[in-house]
Amino acid sequence: MTFDLYFYTIILGLLASLSVFFFKTDRQYRKAHVLIFSIFVIVVLQEYVAITIRNLNETNDNNNSIVYNIVGIYLLIPLYLLFYKMVFLSEKMKRRINISILLLFVLGIVDSLFFQPVTEVFQYYMLLYGSLIIILFSISFYYKVFTRNDYINSNLLSIPYFWIITMLFFYYSSTFLIWASFSHLLKADYRTFVNSLFDLNRLLAGVSYLVMGLAFYAPKVFRGKYFIT
């Protein structure tokens, strides 16, 4: 049931972000809007393919980890990092993002060769790395907003980047915590608890996608809702 809920929220997010093709998005957010829409399409396809593989192979030992590895880690995380690249204007931050993407692939090869084969198991080491990077760039965004007076003349709630980054921050923080403690929880035989945590994480992902889909309406919804200096 959580999967259904999760899937419906992605579809809703996708439908909400379709507005990029029908309404006039603020020019400064247009590229980011198209990117988020592409992410939705990829996530929907990822979940569809993953569930199809699972249904097909229910009797076999084959699993759909490869789909989550390739799409969820090596495609979606770089796409999120590209999104951060659109948010940050400084060349230094853009360079850091490029290095992080490159490191993701390099570490991914090392992980695949020596620790977690890409076709066999879910590479959660790489997910931990990706989550950590996203958390760090989210903190950098907040730092930029509060210490360097970026967006000082805007209503914070009207900035789509703020909503998307906040949701990514929460989702990847929970993902990081869950996967970082995953092996310990399994060893301690907390399988039921682990399942609940994954359900919770999936619900959080659904909410994140929904908010991300709606984020680009924020400039219209929150315009002038609190004073503009």
Added chain:
Amino acid sequence: MATDPAQFIFLITAGVLITLVMCSFIVVLVLFHRQQQFRNKQKMDQLKAEYEKTILGVEKEIQEQTLSFIGQELHDNLGQLLSLTKLTLNQPDPENFSEGKRLINQAIKEVRTLSKRLNLDWVKEVQIQDFIAGELEKIEKSGFCKTQLVSQVNGLSLEQDTKLVLIRVVQECLNNIIKHAEPQTISINLLKLGNDFSLQIVDDGKGFNTEDKSKGMGMHNLKSRIATIGGELDIHSEIGEGTAIKLRVPA
């Protein structure tokens, strides 16, 4: 989804807790941002008030300087011209009549020039390099010392407020040199450095100790005036060697 009630309760409780944490996080960020906007607005208002105060002060000082200059011109130049005209016209022969007419024309011209300086509109029209050339010419004509102007600036257009402050700072610097430095030469260099306009006033006079607190207030005033137009001012001086004042403003 949760298969047993305990799991379901866990899911609901954790979901509610996460939602609360998320909402609180967003509210805190928004409040913090709003507070920062207030602080920024206050700072901007303060800067604006300071800027307006500086510009008003500068305008007042330029007007005072102009009035003093006009008073001096009326007494030393126009007064002399009119007295000479009166003397010339006391003997009304054709030659003196013609000379009187020429003197009156010159007096009219002087009056026109002076009247132009009575309001600050001349600042709009004057180019900073022309103004500086005029000031240096006055000093040289008075026989006080030699002057030199090196300008590598062509067609520089400064905002009126920037020009006002610059004019006043240059006047202040030249006044200080005349009052205290006893130089042989005063030279001014004008340069365009990227997007900035740079001006250097160098004299070979007595110089002074820049650490001297009695001179500190004057230097501070000059620096704060330049700062209000987004510029920087640097004073370098050594006793017996002279003084160099470098200032840089956005053009």
